[in-house]
Amino acid sequence: MTTPIAIIGTGLAGLSAAHALLDAGQEIRLFDKSRGSGGRMASKRSEAGALDMGAQYFTARDRRFAEVVQQWLQRGWVAEWSPSLYQFQNGQLSASPDEQVRFVGTPRMSSITRALLSALPVEFNCRIVDVFRGEENWTLQDTEGRSHGPFSSVIIATPAPQATALLAAAPKLAGAAATVAMEPTWAVALAFATPLETGLEGCFVQDGPLDWLARNRSKPGRDNQPDTWVLHATSAWTRQHLDMPREQVIEHLHGAFAEMIGCAVPAPTFTLAHRWLYAKPSLAHQWGTLADVDLGLYACGDWCLSGRVEGAWLSGQEAARKLLEHRR
Ligand code: FAD
Ligand code: NAI
Secondary structure, three states: OOOOEEEEOOOHHHHHHHHHHHHOOOOEEEEOOOOOOOHHHOEEEEOOEEEEOOOOOEOOOOHHHHHHHHHHHHOOOEEEOOOOEEEEEOOEEEEOOOOOOOEEEOOOOOHHHHHHHOOOOEEOOOOEEEEEEOOOOEEEEEOOOOEEEEEOEEEEOOOHHHHHHHOOOOHHHHHHHHOOOEEEEEEEEEEEOOOOOOOOOEEEEOOOOEEEEEEHHHOOOOOOOOEEEEEEEOHHHHHHOOOOOHHHHHHHHHHHHHHHOOOOOOOOOEEEEEEEEEEEEOOOOOOOOEEEOOOOEEEOOHHHOOOOHHHHHHHHHHHHHHHHHHHO
């Protein structure tokens, strides 16, 4: 029997690495602190339907990622989303169409990671706090004091600040991860009983507290929802209001939305706020993955590349590639 490989994190990076290793005949075990998979691509189930509170859509610029997205399209996990796009700049709202192809998970963003997770061996509600190496193998320890192992290698697929602590056995890697600052994002969802009288479905915002807004039900597979909107605050506004009570965040962002959207905005029938502490790296990197192949310790995630869905998938592939290369 071979000793399995541990993967900490069931976001896209962890699942990308998992599949590359499974395809090469390796045995893996996944761990996640949350109740489900998806990380920042998770969707929140609510009385207003499933809401994409994190990643809104993704683009595929890298050839390898574009190929895998074609497979996801054929399997019905994703669809193209061609929203009626606007931008808000200098107090002006204007249509801003473009030719960019954008994808979303169907019927919710989390469908992609749910499908990738499928029946893989995973332990949820399991926050790993220590990763340590014995003479030959690795052991993980969780917040409940439980030990998991032995593992031949460990792939840490969490945001950089969470990876830093878990990389203590490889100080060089921990040092590199520690240099990555990740910016927070407040996300708010609003649902309206009567659809807002606007043709706008997505908007890049350049003024004020908002950065982006989207009509959630304009995405494929979500048309049975009430008129739901997801608003993202800028990193700067979020940093300044990190500890603001949720109700006040909703009030502020709802106010900013109502001022810019150019149509009457009634009181929402449903609201939700979510704070992403580690939403995006403040700078892109070209690392691919961080690896100590002799130790068998790896870190991957969007922060090793572009800070986007595509970067997360590519980074997971890169961690698996390095690990497999070392085993040959
Ligand atoms: P994550 O998805 O963060 O996965 C990490 C996983 O590790 C999580 O499931 C977490 O629970 C788990 N974890 C962390 N610590 C531990 C621990 N100690 N023990 C066990 N498990 C742990 N990208 C785009 O391309 N387009 C967009 O429109 C877009 N919009 C975004 C909007 C927001 C508000 C946010 C937050 C992100 C957005 N992104 C977008 C970025 C995109 O979501 C990420 O790049 C991508 O999902 C990151 O995947 P990942 O696997 O690297 O990390
Ligand atoms: P993309 O090519 O659609 O967008 C890249 C950027 O180009 C946009 O942020 C926007 O500033 C600009 N842009 C694109 N099309 C535009 C248009 N029609 N009109 C006006 N401006 C336009 O997507 P890509 O490169 O895949 O980026 C992913 C998106 O995810 C970005 O918008 C990024 O800001 C967002 N993101 C948000 C995070 C958050 O925490 N809020 C975290 C990570 C990514």
